[in-house]
Amino acid sequence: MGGGSPCASCKLLRRRCSKDCIFAPYFPSDDPPKFAIVHKVFGASNVSKMLQELPVHQRADAVSSLVYEANARVRDPVYGCVGAISFLQNKVSQLQMQLAVAHAEILCSQMQQEPSMSRQQMDTEDKSFLLHNNIATLPQFMNFASSSNVVQEPLKIESFWT
Amino acid sequence: MSSSNSTVSSSDSNPRRCAACRYLRRRCAGDCILSPYFPASNPQRFACVHKIFGASNVARMLQQLPVHQRARAADAISMEAYWRVQDPVYGSVGIINLLQHEIYMNQHELARTQAQIAMHTAQQQQQQQQEEEEEEAQQASQPVEAPNMHPQQQDLFAPDRTYLDLSHFPDFF
Numbered sequence: 062m063g064g065g066s067p068c069a070s071c072k073l074l075r076r077r078c079s080k081d082c083i084f085a086p087y088f089p090s091d092d093p094p095k096f097a098i099v100h101k102v103f104g105a106s107n108v109s110k111m112l113q114e115l116p117v118h119q120r121a122d123a124v125s126s127l128v129y130e131a132n133a134r135v136r137d138p139v140y141g142c143v144g145a146i147s148f149l150q151n152k153v154s155q156l157q158m159q160l161a162v163a164h165a166e167i168l169c170s171q172m173q174q175e176p177s178m179s180r181q182q183m184d185t186e187d188k189s190f191l192l193h194n195n196i197a198t199l200p201q202f203m204n205f206a207s208s209s210n211v212v213q214e215p216l217k218i219e220s221f222w223t
Numbered sequence: 224m225s226s227s228n229s230t231v232s233s234s235d236s237n238p239r240r241c242a243a244c245r246y247l248r249r250r251c252a253g254d255c256i257l258s259p260y261f262p263a264s265n266p267q268r269f270a271c272v273h274k275i276f277g278a279s280n281v282a283r284m285l286q287q288l289p290v291h292q293r294a295r296a297a298d299a300i301s302m303e304a305y306w307r308v309q310d311p312v313y314g315s316v317g318i319i320n321l322l323q324h325e326i327y328m329n330q331h332e333l334a335r336t337q338a339q340i341a342m343h344t345a346q347q348q349q350q351q352q353q354e355e356e357e358e359e360a361q362q363a364s365q366p367v368e369a370p371n372m373h374p375q376q377q378d379l380f381a382p383d384r385t386y387l388d389l390s391h392f393p394d395f396f
Contacts, residue, residue, distance in 0.1 A: 102284075104277045111275075111311060119312045126316040130303060138284065139292050142315040143299040149322035156329035163336040170343045 069096040074105060083112050087124040095128055102131040242269040256282050260297030271304040
């Protein structure tokens, strides 16, 4: 950095901050906790290797995501980000179930409006059949298998890229 | 293991080393903290974890946890490492983003569908109401029929009708 103070990483690691320090653009000296948490979880040398393997224009995003993951892991030392992912997956399941129910309701009401079908024919058994048919066709999304069921109180999941 | 394999070092041929100690080429102690969670049968799992987090960081993280939580933590760490290897820029955060987007789309679709249902219901109710009003209007417009005077019907005021003989009743007035 041009004559300025060393970056947060070099300060923490107690070394000279060179002009081509790979951390300097992403870990400014005015935000020491940002590097501290990433170093704690991933280690400075691992982060350095990861950044070196990426093109320059992608490194800022990579650092942001590493900081997010490190924060998640410090807040939840057991599940980290996986806890949030599990929570979101459940939410997706619930919504898809609600959507299936809503689609089945629309189908029912559309069929009720058919003049050829008498109202007595659309009983609860038919509605149940439609609903189960809709649920059976729900798409299979990613299954993040773990050795245990990871469902827990989520982290505060803000939209990452706002 | 056999004496003919003199070029193979004993540490390499030890089948009881966990994946971590095998990767790190060290003796696997009996109380190796990583061995329960990184079996030799799955070397890739530890390779990902070591690349992203580093062996010492993982060992430290597991050591800081109670024993009954270490298996879950090791699974979660392995998953995060795997996703980071697959997507070096966003890692597991990329998946969070995808899921958040999917939730947003599903909520939008659900709101739209529920609005459709509400519209259908309102239309049906309106139709029913209109049908009822039409029925009532039809009933109201029909003329009131006079009592049917058939020729066979007895004329109550005909002079030949036999009335009660009032002479039998006392005169009260």
